[in-house]
């Protein structure tokens with residue numbers, strides 16, 4: 204990572220740190236990569252006269268570094284779409300101090316060597332990188348990957364994301380064996396026999412466009428299976444990118460019974476509906492697909508009542524090669540790192556989330572679920588800090604996108620709220636302007 | 637006000653984009669072109685010097701021939717490109733192909749492709765006009781128009797008629813265009829088929845769903861049977877063609893439930909004995925061959941109207 208001064212002073216910002224039960228105006232001194240002092244604004248302090256690099260953050264929010272627990276960095280194998288460096292640069296620009304990258308690279312991250320390669324690249328990156336290893340060899344769903352070796356190389360969780368673990372016995376064995384290495388399983392829940400030819404949510408709109416539909420039970424059936432198995436063997440499971448009302452409802456009921464489940468959704472599932480497909484807009488094609496208004500409503504309810512633990516982006520870069528083609532041939536996925544903060548802030552303005560709740564969803568819970576550092580601005584904590592300007596308005600134009608790929612349905616949207624300063628381990632990795 | 641109407645579509649991508657007035661105008665124009673096909677010299681110079689490319693990514697004899705005859709009778713220069721999807725898979729994308737064609741400055745590209753929405757993708761990226769000759773399971777607008785023309789010609793009207801469509805509605809682009817077209821023209825469109833072949837939300841396109849063939853045919857002015865694809869094997873839609881024929885095939889007995897002057901239609905090619913009894917398909921109420929004749933007239937009208945639209949040249 205880029206080198207910088209040993210100390211930094213963040214002045215006059217609003218510190219929002221739910222773990223310390225803190226929400227107040229204060230100055231933050233960062234020294235040697237740690238939170239050194241927090242002095243409420245207006246109190247005498249000993250460091251304001253020092254000749255430190257400092258930022259006046261009046262009106263801005265100082266948050267524990269945001270963590271995106273579900274991204275695709277495409278390296279190794281598809282560096283023309285994104286690399287560890289370009290992806291973490293986009294992460295920092297979007298306010299993320301850390302990302303967990305899914306293993307569906309080429310080759311698949313199912314071994315020590317791929318994990319090591321990703322982590323080596325990350326040393327030149329702009330955010331922390333937590334590799335997720337594959338559950339099965341080559342994510343083919345037949346044999347277990349080497350959990351122990353990957354853990355030693357640095358993976359923080361396991362997933363065959365991009366596809367489900369179709370074989371229930373294999374998932375059961377993976378859940379069981381994950382206990383030996385204390386690794387979390389992250390499930391891409393999809394019943395492929397219902398969804399595999401589908402290109403968008405199934406309904407009147409898919410019928411009108413003549414596109415094969417993906418019915419919402421394709422997601423829900425597998426979520427139930429995943430949770431039932433996890434509970435049976437008493438191992439935790441994290442459900443990725445939930446998109447439907449019934450998914451929220453199933454997870455809510457499982458949590459009420461004490462089942463060991465956590466879940467994430469993405470900004471596009473609470474911001475857009477299937478209508479965004481419009482006239483075959485491939486920038487609105489992803490898996491699971493955009494759903495209906497009623498599903499969006501349910502996702503918001505799930506965020507409000509805590510059924511959904513985390514907001515992740517499922518940042519999935521693709522070039523025009525994969526996207527500027529017939530809709531049914533186009534690749535699934537959209538980029539999301541640079542739009543997550545403004546789209547989540549929209550829920551704060553809507554009254555669905557409080558700023559505290561937003562920090563839980565974007566920082567505290569992802570850190571806790573993955574078992575990684577972060578989520579707190581307590582004295583002595585690692586100085587991973589995100590500063591956002593909740594009032595800043597900007598147009599998300601294609602030429603301003605930091606990610607290597609431009610496949611976003613939000614291009615040219617007027618957005619409000621933006622990360623303006625991203626600090627990782629005390630070092631400034633992104634600064635607006 | 638009537639005479640202020642000008643046909644103003646650059647592309648024909650689907651009946652969804654056309655207004656009732658547009659459709660009526662196309663049908664009237666087609667009607668006037670029909671006479672040309674009965675002349676000893678079946679050619680008018682209207683599109684002399686214009687280039688029409690037929691870009692077919694799916695095998696088709698009937699539709700392509702019909703478009704080709706239409707273009708030739710209008711004196712256009714025509715070129716046929718059969719791009720198999722396998723060669724497309726080798727790396728040349730639809731847009732690569734389109735850009736290559738655009739370099740030859742065609743006036744109209746007629747495209748058939750297995751992906752829904754591909755004619756629109758093409759239209760968004762090139763200057764030529766695009767006519768959709770069938771895209772995936774989306775639309776087949778010229779077929780929809782020729783069906784409308786055939787019914788209007790035989791019945792004198794479409795408004796108020798009951799149109800019964802039987803078969804695989806889910807996988808039929810013809811059914812989709814027919815449902816949209818006949819509904820816009822004021823007909824009551826009723827569909828019937830195995831429930832596995834009725835797409836979610838078809839009612840929102842304007843169709844009423846009937847459970848049995850007896851129900852759908854009752855009092856119908858038109859019975860349209862759709863082709864059943866024998867080759868669909870990955871998705872278990874029906875137990876057997878035999879059972880399909882028993883419960884959804886158009887038999888003599890079921891035709892008796894319709895109005896006595898009912899028209900029997902089929903977009904072809906027919907699986908005789910499956911979708912329809914042979915003597916029904918070839919019987920006196922069948923207008924299947926009229927459909928073919930009208931296909932040429934409708935396609936001539938589309939070529940003519942697109943080229944003559946406001947602002948072109």
Ligand SMILES: [Zn+2]
Nearest residue numbers: 364365391443
């Ligand atoms: Zn996934």
